[in-house]
Amino acid sequence: MHAIRLHAFGPAENLAYEETDDPTPGPGQVRIAVKAAGVHLLDTALREGFQGPAPQPTALPTIPGREVAGVVESVGEDVAGLWLGKHVVAHLGFAPGGYAELAVTDVDRAHEIPANLDFAEAVAMIGTGRTTMGILQFAELGPDAVAVIPAAAGGIGTLLVQYAKNAGAVVIGLAGGPEKAARVQANGADLSVDYQDPAWPEKVRAFLGGRPATVVFDGVGGDVARESVALLGPGGRHVVFGWSGAGLHDGEPYLVDGVSEQVLGPVMMQKAGGPNPVRTLELRALAEAAAGRLTPAVQRFPLAEAAAAHRALETRATTGKVVLEP
Template sequence: MHAIRLHTFGPAENLTHETTDDPLPGPGQVRIAVRAAGVHLLDTALREGQQGPLPEPTALPTIPGREVAGVVESLGEGVAGLWLGRRVVAHLGFAPGGYAELAVTDVDRVHEIPDNLDFAQAVAMIGTGRTTMGILQFAELGPDSVALIPAAAGGIGTLLVQYAKNAGATVIGLAGGPHKVALVERNGADLAVDYNDPAWPGKVRAHLGGRPVTVVFDGVGGDVARESTALLGPGGQHIVFGWSGEGIHDGQPYLVEGVSEQVLGPVMMRKAGGPNPMRTLELRALTEAAAGRLTPAVQRFPLAEAAAAHRALETRGTTGKVVLEP
């Protein structure tokens, strides 16, 4: 099979498109003919040798990637034959191997893809969608809500805008540059503004006519977070799920005592509860997409151009969920 392999930690150019052995499904596993593989900003940090949330450092050489969608084409021992030929999507967990034409995973991780989703959209919902559902557990949105969403043209931001609008909230979307601002407008935000414009907070205040922001969904941090939280009214929420503006490697979130709440992975999982909270959130995300209430934005790259996809992510040159297609 063809796959993207990493032999040495470092820049995006270290990702190479190679031919390697086909993986074999073990007991309780399926092998998926990959049609779409998700790319996450965390992948860029792992590529450089950061350990991130992984329990152990990445062993080299490796095939990066932990989100795949495709067709089940081989079964391991003990897997029911009904899975053969099904369109499926799965998050591989801590096991890498997604940037490839074939990937194996435990059948317990697999979801059948709803008929109205293509493979790239399904990948977006299994990762980005799952995270969005986790974030939304911490806010009750309704007609009285005013939601401010930095990075509203990104994968999570796109879904947050849609969900908040469906809940009847007034939605303010921030994005960097006119192209991204236009995307946020088309996605349904009541107001879309460029956070590179120093006057953006004043534009938000003028649009709201004295109404305060009730919740900031913040995955950016930095100056954008400082200016966003200044727009919150009494009792407002600052929900922090990332700080890309501060750098993924050594940045720190911007937090306001008594206002900010960090809702990173383990916190989301505890809130979801149940015997398998991660799968619970995945099912919620796929259900929302199947019902047409959420439509993920996707930016596609050929598998062989994984290095270009990483560079685009690192320079904020992407919109929506980044996906590799073999």
């Protein structure tokens, strides 16, 4: 099969498109003919040598990627033959291997793809959608809410805008550049502003006419976060799920005592509860998409151009979820 392999940590150019052995499904596993593989900002940091939350350091060479969708074309021992031919999507967990024509995962990680989703959209919902469902646990949205969403043109931001509008909230979307801001407006935001314009906070205040924001959904950090938090009224919430604008390696995200809540990883899973909180959030995300309430934005790259996809993510030149297609 063809795959993207990383032989040495470093820049995007280190991602090599080459032939390698086909993976073999073990007991309880399925092998998926990959039609779409998700690319995450964390992938770019892992490529540079950041070890992240994985229990073991990344061993090289490796095939990056942890989100795949495709067709089950082989099953391992103890897996029912009924899985063969099914269109499935799966998050691979800490095991890499997604940037490839074939990927192996435990069958209990696989979900059948709803009929109204294509492979790339399914990948967006299993990763980005799952995270969005986790974030939304930490702020009640309704007609009385005013939600400020930095990076509203991104994969998570796109879904947050849609969800908040469906809930009846007033939605303020922030995006970098006029083109992205226009996409956010088209996605349903009540107001979309370019956060590269120094006057953007004044534009938001003028639009709201003195009404304060009630929640900031922040995956950016840095100056945009500080300006966004200043829009909150008493009792407002700053829900922090990332800090891409401040740099992935800059340590703790920007927090405001008594206002901010960091909801990354274990906090999100604990809130979801149940015997398998990850799967609970995945099912919620797929159900929202299947019902037509959430529609992910997807930007597609050929598998062989994974390096270009990484560069685009790192320079904020992408809109929506980035997906590789073999």
